Amino acid sequence: MKIDAFKLERWFAKYEHKAEIMLAESGIRSLNAxxxxxxxxKLGYIIPTNGDPHLRKQIGQRYNRGAEEVLFTCGTQEANFLVFLSLLSKRNHAVVVTPTYQALHTVPEAIGNVTRVWLQPPSWKLNIEEVSDAIREDTTLIVLNNPNNPTGKYHSAEKVDALYDLAEDNDAYLLCDEVYRLIADDPLDPVASMGPHGISTTSLTKAYGLAGTRFGWIAGPRDVINGAWRWKDYTTISPSILGQHIAKQVLGEMEGEILKENRDLAKKNRKIVHQFINNHDLAWNSPTGVI
Structure with a gap:
């Protein structure tokens, strides 16, 4: 399998360590350990390697799913990667809503066949009819990043419902990368809670400010989770034990305070950027969502 270079990560590798002021990141400031x-x-493997059953049950409840329908991963990146490996091949096809985080189209393109459906600027409108037209008989997956990176667009519940209906009607899955979802004041319901054709991926990285934990998860149908777990045996085997240990704390009593502080910080900094743009007579497409 050949894959294109991840242009953003190569750019970061070249410039990030030299930057005195970082304006290129899309997440919240990192929390202190x-x-x-x-x-x-003990710093051994997590047993069972799909993650602590009690924590998986706790997280599964957020999606109206059981512990066996959750798989812990090393961040959202691995979560998406494992879903693609388990559902795609040269014999089938994915529809990817674009622009998006590069991995969400480059990895599927390396595995199978992909049609990209573009959001329409300046409001980054999602045209459901174009997604419908892109679906083929061999389509197994529709891919969405919501809220969207890089545009900041937060697609409405009506749009997401329509995508889910398309997936269901065509015996496909809707995969939604929801790593930014909890930055919103009033987050939409996660896609994995919508029914048997919904898959959600996320992590502690963006909304929580805990990228260094490398802790994320997939929530979805058991056959998808089992397929992803089969591939995980060949990637990272188990999630980070330190990441899982911190996740137990973050997703408990600490969660409300952490998310409130991060949402308030995002609002404050968004206003600063708006003022800077206006004061210097610059033009931009203002984010229409939460980022």
Whole structure:
């Protein structure tokens, strides 16, 4: 399998370590490790390797799913990668809503056949009819990133419902990368909670400010989760034990305060950018969502 270079990551590798002021990131500022208990005990593999059953049950409840319908991963990147490996091949096809995070179209393109449906600027409108027209008999997956990176567009519940209906009607899955979802004041319901054709991926990276934990998950139908777990045996085997230890704390009593602080910070900084643009007579497409 050949894959194109990840242009953004190569750009970061060249310039990020030299930057005195970083304006290229899309996430929240990183939290300090001092806020957490950092002693998970023995530093072995997590057993079972799909993640702690109690934490998977806790997370599964957010999607109206059971523990067996959740798989812990090393971030959202691995979560998406495993879904693509489990559902795509040269014999089938994916529809990817674009522009989006490069991995969400480059990885499927390396595995199978992809049609990209473009959002319409300046409001980055999603045309459901174009997605419908792009679906083929061999389509197994529709891919959405919501809220969208890089545009900041937060597609409405009506749009997401329409995509889910398309997936269901065509015996396909709707995969939604929801890593930015909880930055919103009033987040939409996750796609994995919508029914048997919905898959959600996310992590502690963007909304929580905990990229260094490398902890994420997939929530979805058991056959998809089992297929992803089969591939995970060949990638990272198990999630990070330290990441899981921190996740147990973050997704408990600490969660409300962390998310509130991060949402408030995002609002404050968004206003600063707006003022800067206006004060210097610059033009831009203002984000229409949460980022």
């Amino acid at each position: 001092k806020q957490f208990d950092l002693n998970p005990g």
